Amino acid sequence: MFAIGEASRQSGVGIETIRYYEREGIVPKPERASNNRRMYSRQDIGRLRFLKKCRELGFPLADARTLLELSESDGDDCQSVKDLAEQHVLNVREKIKELERLEAALTELTANCDSGNVSCPLLSQLRTG
């Protein structure tokens, strides 16, 4: 059994975030030592690592929670997992498109911006466009 700092180090999840996940009911409450300190089992730390990876893949926390539950239920429900992941990938692609649109617009707008300009073309575009 490990203290919260050790669990944080082993899982890569910050201490405050671990307590936050506990408050939110995303991970079960860990055991407490006689001095009231949280004590984490290897399985607890595995859950944190699982959540960490979900978050790194950009899943919303609610999805991460669902995935964790699916992972711990009897027999992996691969279809539900796939549905979640595919919806997420669609969202990611949407965001990419949106950002590429932004990038193109910004690039075009800044192209004519030069330090010597009396009237800034970007500002005038923002004012009138």
Added chain:
Amino acid sequence: MFAIGEASRQSGVGIETIRYYEREGIVPKPERASNNRRMYSRQDIGRLRFLKKCRELGFPLADARTLLELSESDGDDCQSVKDLAEQHVLNVREKIKELERLEAALTELTANCDSGNVSCPLLSQLRTG
């Protein structure tokens, strides 16, 4: 002079958001009619439209505020505008890269997910990877 609903319609900025911008000091406090209702001039509405366009270009609100100030100061400081915009475009490109990384990872992880699977490969990757 226009009431807040009309200002919202003309600028595309939501009513609650207009009041929020006022609270945050991003736009000056508008005049009030005798019945205490906010009254917006064409210039006020122009400011809101300006902010709206900045936000649509993905500028953080703090940047939008700065751009508005630059826009209203004597002589457009094109260099400052350009610096802001170029930094923003760099951030956008970073985000795009990050999302593309996510997309590739997710696509690979879901590729082997099929509804008939007994053990979900995505889950097992999250558990062990």
Added chain:
DNA sequence: ATAGCTTCTGTAGCCACTACAGGATCAAGG
């Protein structure tokens, strides 16, 4: 005994809104 590290609880801040609640006022129709 002391110093410094870790942990505890509880609360507030971040960003940029958004959504109420509960009340006042206005414009139009009967």
Added chain:
DNA sequence: CCTTGATCCTGTAGTGGCTACAGAAGCTAT
């Protein structure tokens, strides 16, 4: 004149996902 419904007002709380304290207690090493 009265009602109905739209609009407006202030103030507060919620969103997501943490992050940063404050102030106290306990642990470990010297």
